[in-house]
Structures are given as C-alpha cells and as structure tokens.
Amino acid sequence: MARNYPFSAIVGQEDMKLAILIAALDSNVGGVLVMGDRGTGKSTAVRALAALLPEMNTVQECAYACDPNAPAGSCPICDELRSKLKLGGKLKTVKKPVPVVDLPLGATEDRVIGALDIEKALSSGEKAYEPGLLAKAHRGFLYIDEVNLLEDHLVDLLIDVAASGANVVEREGLSIRHPAKFVLVGSGNPEEGELRPQLLDRFGLAVEVKTPQEPKARVEIIKRRDEFERNQAKFMQTWEKEDEIIRHQIQAGKKKLPNVKVDDAMMEKVTQLCSHLGTDGLRGELTLLRAARAYAALCGKNQVTIEHLKKIAVPALQHRLRRNPLDDSSSGVRVKRALEELFPEKSK
CATH class of the missing domain: 1.10.8.80 (Magnesium chelatase subunit I, C-Terminal domain)
Structure with missing residues (x-):
C-alpha cells in the first residue's frame, strides 16, 4: 500500500509548512497558495499533513461526510436522516480520514460540482445526484496544481463556493444545495501565468518556494526521498516520533485556539x-x-x-x-x- 511521505521529513520550505499547518488548524484562515519552482514538495506537504490529522467523526449515511454536530439545515441528507429518528435518537457515526482531493485542470464542470446520476436514472428512472469533487473535499483539502492555469468557468465556481461554503447545483431537473467547506490549496509556477485577482484574494495565505541552492540541502532531500522509495516501512518508522510530535502540536493547538x-x-x-x-x-x-x-x-x-x-x-x-x-x-x-x-x- 502506498504511503504518504512523512511531514517531518520534508527538508526546508519552512514558510510553506507553517502556512499549511495554520490553515489546517483553522480552516477560516482561507487556504494556502504556494507559488514557485516545480518539484519543491508542494503536493507532498499537503498530503503528508492530512495524514497527520485525526480521523473525522462523520454521519454514517451522509454522502458529504458531515459533522454529526453540524446545525440543522446545512445538509439535506442529514436533515432527512434526523427527521426519521425517534425522539432522543442520535445519528449513526463513523470515523473517516481527512480527504485530500485533487482538482485536475481538465476537469469538467459536472465532475467538479456533481451532476445527474445517469446510471440510476436509466435503471430506475429516478433523478438522483452524483456528488462531485467539491462534495468529496468537504471538511478536507482541495488541492489544485497549476491553479494559475485553471479555466475561467471553474475559477468562478470556486470563488462562489469558497465565499458561501456551499455548492448549489441547478440542472437537468435537479436542485441541490450541499455543504462544501474545505481548505483550498493551490500551487503553480508564476512564470506560466498570473492568477485571477478574484481567486487570489480568496487564499488566506500565500508563500513562495524555491529550489534549495545549498548542496548539502539538495543532497539531504535526494537521500531521504531515495530511502523512502527503497523501503517505505523503515523510513516511516524512522520519522514516526517526529510526526507524532507535530500531530500532538496540532491537536493541542485546536483545543487552545x-x-x-x-x-x-x-x-x-x-x-x-x-x-x-x-x-x-x-x-x-x-x-x-x-x-x-x-x-x-x-x-x-x-x-x-x-x-x-x-x-x-x-x-x-x-x-x-x-x-x-x-x-x-x-x-x-x-x-x-x-x-x-x-x-x-x-x-x-
């Protein structure tokens, strides 16, 4: 089974790591934009941090992995489930890992916001909603590589959802509104184009990353990556204590915040x-x-x-x-x- 590279094993890039830690600690900060050279550990850092976060407590039958303590009216599925409960009953819950969802540049609008479930429509004649990437990213991270090359119509969608914390779908006879609150993480190379000002303003924190120039740092990066690829289990064990320190730091920070x-x-x-x-x-x-x-x-x-x-x-x-x-x-x-x-x- 493929494993995430340990967060504590990432060499340098302290500004990027701190920004991602802060955004994970408080999602209201508004996400992180990381601009700079390719191959500097941007996506590695996001996935590594998500692996450190404790599993979420979610409503078992909810397609959006909602928080059982979320207020009524925020999710149509949870509201329906609550309506079926007996007096004093509680929603069934299950633990799930914090999601990290990639939004590819070539994704269609239907893939991003969700659309009519064609299979169910053909088999039973029932109009049903098939959740998209925004639904899957709820309460987690939505990662966009080369965000400055994202098509304008998808940028408009992200701006609306980032502002409201909800995704609204009106098409093919469907009218759906579901929660879509996530930490937006974008990365890109500024030489390939600028980010639209409207989307740039939606990122809470922005950092610049560069390829390390010191030979010792470069050697250490290559050495650690090679060790990770050759024997993942041993490498993970080596950095387990350091990752555990960061995990406790995040948990303590969330309680103190x-x-x-x-x-x-x-x-x-x-x-x-x-x-x-x-x-x-x-x-x-x-x-x-x-x-x-x-x-x-x-x-x-x-x-x-x-x-x-x-x-x-x-x-x-x-x-x-x-x-x-x-x-x-x-x-x-x-x-x-x-x-x-x-x-x-x-x-x-």
Whole structure:
C-alpha cells in the first residue's frame, strides 16, 4: 500500500509548512497558495499533513461526510436522516480520514460540482445526484496544481463556493444545495501565468518556494526521498516520533485556539499595518488576525503577541498589495519593511 511521505521529513520550505499547518488548524484562515519552482514538495506537504490529522467523526449515511454536530439545515441528507429518528435518537457515526482531493485542470464542470446520476436514472428512472469533487473535499483539502492555469468557468465556481461554503447545483431537473467547506490549496509556477485577482484574494495565505541552492540541502532531500522509495516501512518508522510530535502540536493547538485572546492594542497594530500597506477591503485584517491567533495556538500561547503578528504578516498580506510603479521591491520585502518601520525592534 502506498504511503504518504512523512511531514517531518520534508527538508526546508519552512514558510510553506507553517502556512499549511495554520490553515489546517483553522480552516477560516482561507487556504494556502504556494507559488514557485516545480518539484519543491508542494503536493507532498499537503498530503503528508492530512495524514497527520485525526480521523473525522462523520454521519454514517451522509454522502458529504458531515459533522454529526453540524446545525440543522446545512445538509439535506442529514436533515432527512434526523427527521426519521425517534425522539432522543442520535445519528449513526463513523470515523473517516481527512480527504485530500485533487482538482485536475481538465476537469469538467459536472465532475467538479456533481451532476445527474445517469446510471440510476436509466435503471430506475429516478433523478438522483452524483456528488462531485467539491462534495468529496468537504471538511478536507482541495488541492489544485497549476491553479494559475485553471479555466475561467471553474475559477468562478470556486470563488462562489469558497465565499458561501456551499455548492448549489441547478440542472437537468435537479436542485441541490450541499455543504462544501474545505481548505483550498493551490500551487503553480508564476512564470506560466498570473492568477485571477478574484481567486487570489480568496487564499488566506500565500508563500513562495524555491529550489534549495545549498548542496548539502539538495543532497539531504535526494537521500531521504531515495530511502523512502527503497523501503517505505523503515523510513516511516524512522520519522514516526517526529510526526507524532507535530500531530500532538496540532491537536493541542485546536483545543487552545478558541481561548487565544487578542487585545485591542494588537487589533490596532493589525489595522495599522494593513492601512500602511494600502490593502483593499478588510479581508487582509481578518486573515492576519485569524492566522496570528492560529499561530499563537500552535505555539501553545494564550495571547497573540507582536512576534506572532510579525511571523505571519508576510504570507497573510503579500498577495494583497497593489503594484507600486515607483517601488520594484517584491511584495514580501514591502511587508517586512513596513513591519520594521511600524514596529521596530526594541534595543536591549
């Protein structure tokens, strides 16, 4: 059986790993965009992290793997199942792994949003819905490689679903609305084209990855990958303890997250930074606030500090800046410069 490469065995790419960890800890952050060279472990990191997450508690007979504690009205199947329960009865549940669903560039609209179940229609004459990729990704990860090459009509679909958290299908006499909340992870090479601004804005965090240039790092990457391919069981055992540490860190972070506090002074710093950089709207502030809170929880802290803010500011804001014709610096550099100007290090 094929296994996922251990998350802890990934060499370097710390910004990418941290962004994915934060998005997994709090899905409200809004997903992760990873742009850079091919073969830098983008898809490997997503699948490796998903394998570390605890199995989900789901409604047994629900095609969307809904949370049994989800409110009524969020899923038509769960609502129907609840209507059949006796007074005081509970839905049957089952544990399932967190899904990681690939959305290929050539996917049809029917494949993505779902369509009429032709087989059932022909065999029994019954109109039934066959769930698509968005339904399968519910409560998990939807991964799109080369997201900047995705066709416009699919981009429009993703924008709508990402905003509402639900997928609406109206076709062939079907009228279906089902939950579709997932962590959207996109990757691509910026040399092959830019991402549409509307979709770019929907990603909570954005990081850049590059092929390591240091010979030692490159040798270590090749060495570990070769060991993994030659003897997966032994390699997994070698990194089992390191992965377990990360697994406990995620679980502890999820428990702590609701209790992490952000005082008014820190909120003022968030708005001050975004205003200084000229980010459009308030999505930048909200994302930065959520990401800083998730990072604090991941670190085991009870309150967000300026250090948490500084650590997560670049991935939360660099893709939201307008181009400045008078400044050819990268957006990441501009965010770092703003941090230094607004919140300088105190001299010891």
